[in-house]
Amino acid sequence: MQRVLVVGVTGAGKSTLARGLGGRLGLRYLEMDALYFAGPGWAVNERLVEDVAGLADGPRWVVDSLGYPEVRDLLWERADTVVWLDYPRRVVMPRVLRRSLRRTVTREELFGGNRETWRDWLSREHPAWWAWSQFTTRRREIERRLRDPRFAPLHAVRLGRPRDAAAWLASL
Secondary structure (H helix, E strand, C coil): CCEEEEEECCCCCHHHHHHHHHHHHCCEEECHHHHHEEEHHHEECCCHHHHHHHHHCCCCEEECCCCCCCCHHHHHHHCCEEEEECCCHHHHHHHHHHHHHHHHHHCCCCHHHCCCCCHHHHCCCCHHHHHHHHHHHHHHHHHHHHHCHHHCCCEEEEECCHHHHHHHHHHC
16 A cells, blocks of 8 residues: 555545555655645646646555546556545535534635635535535446446455444554
């Protein structure tokens, strides 16, 4: 495990597991949203493909994302392991709601200096709405990729419950 993708739906705990995995194995942790969002107003990094390609060329890393469409294949082709947090909706939705509520109330600074606001909750792009609406689509995309012959060399770890993920991480 030298180049690892931690994938799953919004709110599954990808960043937390990726950060822990990076610390445990001495892998460089790359936060995909921090690479994607470049500034205020949720501005998108115009150099995303170049930035991710350069980082993905590195010998040892862990990324907390399926990957934005622009870099998805690039990451999957360079990874050697995919860890899938395949949790049910009843697990992820309370997590994403608590996280977004905390971020909104505390005005926590996020990627590119952005913050979640109360008005953002009305947008289809808000993490809570996104997690709900994209749950099935995201799961199908991960399943499709894991069956794709291009990615057959990847070692896949599918974890169905948070306690499975904790036990797996502790076993490394």
